Amino acid sequence: MRMRDLVDTDFGTVDRRIFWDRAIYDRELERVFARSWLFVAHECQVETPGAFVTTYMGEDSVIVARGDDGINVFLNSCPHRGNRVCFADSGEGRQFTCNYHGWAFGLDGALRKMPKMGLYKSTPGFRMEDWGLKRARVASYQGLVFATFCDEAPPLADWLGNFRWYLDAVLDAEEGGTEFLPGGATRSVMRCNWKFPADNFVGDIYHALWTHLGGADPALGRHGGVKVENEGSYQVSANGHGWEFNNSFLGNAATMGDREILRYMRSRQDAITARLGKFRADMWGSVASATIFPNFSFLPGYFTFRSFQPKGPHQTEIHAWTLVPRNMPSDIKDRFRRGSMRTFSPSGLLEMDDGENWEHSTSANAGWVTRHQRLCYAMAPIAEADLVGLPGTVTAGQLSDANQRLFYKRWAEMMDAQSWADMPLPPAMVAQGTAT
Amino acid sequence: MTATAERKPDYATYPRLTMAQARAAAAQLLAMRGDGAAVDDPTLLAIERFYRLEARLLDEERHDEWYGLLADDLFYWMPLRENRFRRDPRPPLDPAAMALFDECKADIAVRLGRLASNLVWSEDPPTRHVYVVSNVEAFSTELPTEFEVHSSFVQHRNRSEHDEATLMGRRRDLLRRVEGGFQLARRLILLPQSVLLTKNLSAFF
Numbered sequence: 117m118r119m120r121d122l123v124d125t126d127f128g129t130v131d132r133r134i135f136w137d138r139a140i141y142d143r144e145l146e147r148v149f150a151r152s153w154l155f156v157a158h159e160c161q162v163e164t165p166g167a168f169v170t171t172y173m174g175e176d177s178v179i180v181a182r183g184d185d186g187i188n189v190f191l192n193s194c195p196h197r198g199n200r201v202c203f204a205d206s207g208e209g210r211q212f213t214c215n216y217h218g219w220a221f222g223l224d225g226a227l228r229k230m231p232k233m234g235l236y237k238s239t240p241g242f243r244m245e246d247w248g249l250k251r252a253r254v255a256s257y258q259g260l261v262f263a264t265f266c267d268e269a270p271p272l273a274d275w276l277g278n279f280r281w282y283l284d285a286v287l288d289a290e291e292g293g294t295e296f297l298p299g300g301a302t303r304s305v306m307r308c309n310w311k312f313p314a315d316n317f318v319g320d321i322y323h324a325l326w327t328h329l330g331g332a333d334p335a336l337g338r339h340g341g342v343k344v345e346n347e348g349s350y351q352v353s354a355n356g357h358g359w360e361f362n363n364s365f366l367g368n369a370a371t372m373g374d375r376e377i378l379r380y381m382r383s384r385q386d387a388i389t390a391r392l393g394k395f396r397a398d399m400w401g402s403v404a405s406a407t408i409f410p411n412f413s414f415l416p417g418y419f420t421f422r423s424f425q426p427k428g429p430h431q432t433e434i435h436a437w438t439l440v441p442r443n444m445p446s447d448i449k450d451r452f453r454r455g456s457m458r459t460f461s462p463s464g465l466l467e468m469d470d471g472e473n474w475e476h477s478t479s480a481n482a483g484w485v486t487r488h489q490r491l492c493y494a495m496a497p498i499a500e501a502d503l504v505g506l507p508g509t510v511t512a513g514q515l516s517d518a519n520q521r522l523f524y525k526r527w528a529e530m531m532d533a534q535s536w537a538d539m540p541l542p543p544a545m546v547a548q549g550t551a552t
Numbered sequence: 553m554t555a556t557a558e559r560k561p562d563y564a565t566y567p568r569l570t571m572a573q574a575r576a577a578a579a580q581l582l583a584m585r586g587d588g589a590a591v592d593d594p595t596l597l598a599i600e601r602f603y604r605l606e607a608r609l610l611d612e613e614r615h616d617e618w619y620g621l622l623a624d625d626l627f628y629w630m631p632l633r634e635n636r637f638r639r640d641p642r643p644p645l646d647p648a649a650m651a652l653f654d655e656c657k658a659d660i661a662v663r664l665g666r667l668a669s670n671l672v673w674s675e676d677p678p679t680r681h682v683y684v685v686s687n688v689e690a691f692s693t694e695l696p697t698e699f700e701v702h703s704s705f706v707q708h709r710n711r712s713e714h715d716e717a718t719l720m721g722r723r724r725d726l727l728r729r730v731e732g733g734f735q736l737a738r739r740l741i742l743l744p745q746s747v748l749l750t751k752n753l754s755a756f757f
């Protein structure tokens with residue numbers, strides 16, 4: 117089955133089997149997740165040597181550890197009999213010792229020692245260096261750490277490509293870098309295919325006008341006072357990554373209903389504009405959502421960053437953190453901590469409305485007739501014309517399915533391609549500083 | 553509908569806590585270890601009655617009446633649980649860390665405003681709730697009108713056909729005796745799950 121036959125990315129239709137079939141899901145683990153650069157941590161989570169977190173890359177459990185010379189990412193499964201090695205979500209230590217027979221691994225994943233080591237020393241052909249925890253390639257962009265188990269994948273900078281220029285609007289708005297607010301990831305389970313939330317964040321502001329009416333109502337009044345129009349708004353896509361946004365600077369943040377946050381954000385507007393130029397400064401907290409292909413998404417304004425971890429074709433685990441500029445005053449950070457929790461967390465006034473949609477968009481496909489009817493990703497309003505001069509594929513108007521079509525285009529390319537040679541990335545444009 | 557939409561309450565005027573007040577309330581909850589003298593049986597019975605009433609009001613979606621049981625200085629907190637090694641020196645519950653609920657009374661009012669908007673499709677048709685409270689232990693505090701109460705709960709939900717979630721946990725409350733009953737002034741809710749094994753927390757605890 118060729119995946120490009122299942123998604124028509126010109127007009128915009130998608131075969132529903134891609135949200136249901138086990139065989140397609142297994143191919144995703146191999147061809148998408150095992151070949152992509154995947155978000156694994158923020159540098160601040162592993163700041164000092166010995167600090168570690170555990171997470172997932174696809175369904176592979178991994179350890180992210182700061183060694184003496186950098187951040188290492190390796191499989192969290194012992195090569196002896198396969199047991200999980202580290203059961204803590206985060207912590208600090210010098211080695212990871214497997215519970216089963218006591219094999220111990222260093223911060224680089226290398227096998228260090230085990231009980232009765234002499235038995236192996238005298239085993240012909242056994243070499244310690246052959247039996248470490250399998251290591252991934254690691255690279256960072258503006259504090260975000262990514263990893264891949266694919267040796268052929270292009271460098272992270274090329275993988276992100278033109279999207280980097282936009283990412284700086286949230287990752288480099290303020291001097292001094294960013295950090296995740298304290299505490300581990302907020303984690304929850306949804307019985308949906310991972311692509312529904314990923315495609316929602318890549319370009320679906322359209323749903324907010326209806327799904328989130330109730331959640332926005334108490335804070336903002338009916339229709340929220342938040343404007344979602346195709347004037348002054350955009351969708352940008354690069355390499356399957358996508359961001360839909362308007363130029364409101366703080367439109368998303370306004371729905372947290374905290375006037376002190378808005379006052380603070382306004383006080384930073386001039387400085388951020390001087391740093392990024394008006395076009396990107398206006399994106400900082402605006403009505404917007406974004407996905408870094410395949411499954412790492414964020415919302416400017418609330419600054420919730422989340423990965424949609426695949427757990428089978430019909431289940432997804434959300435891991436979420438809140439990212440703020442390191443130099444933000446601590447009382448404002450605390451307001452973002454509460455504000456992002458109260459909107460986008462399992463108890464969030466807005467997130468609570470999303471899950472049921474994605475779960476039923478998935479479970480309906482149990483019906484054979486149902487799953488053989490295509491879904492509509494066709495919205496392409498007149499405003500959706502290509503804009504030139506900005507990096508990536510930019511279309512005017514945030515209310516459209518443009519980014520979703522390009523997300524599934526990239527998805528199908530990766531699913532069908534045997535090797536990286538068959539799915540090249542376009543060269544990144546040199547960022548031009550300030551577009552206005 | 554339009555009438556209510558036009559008369560939108562100004563939540564900024566509702567009772568709030570400063571960050572310092574919230575932190576002090578969290579510290580008070582974290583210090584609760586059942587060290588005070590156990591209350592006498594009539595007081596324990598009155599507290600158990602209060603919990604049965606509270607659970608029934610929530611089960612029956614009588615949210616405004618439930619809201620009336622909350623003190624103006626309410627602090628309502630459900631921290632995240634993380635898997636950490638026993639040797640880890642960090643405090644397991646940190647009021648500065650991300651949480652699942654971290655609320656003052658005004659925040660609860662906004663949540664009730666959402667539910668009352670009649671625009672929440674994920675609660676229409678309504679979810680059915682059953683709330684069971686058990687293992688109630690009550691202790692006296694320095695103030696004769698305030699009680700430290702520990703309990704456990706089962707919060708069961710079903711909606712639509714197969715959509716079901718059962719959450720269990722422990723609570724630590726500070727109850728204040730008021731005319732005609734009690735008010736809830738502080739609540740710490742501890743779910744045992746580190747990954748919330750359901751899609752949302754569209755419920756009160």
Ligand code: FES
Binds near residue numbers: 197198216218
């Ligand atoms: S499985 Fe890990 S030491 Fe044997």
Ligand SMILES: [Fe+2]
Binds near residue numbers: 323328466467
């Ligand atoms: Fe949403």
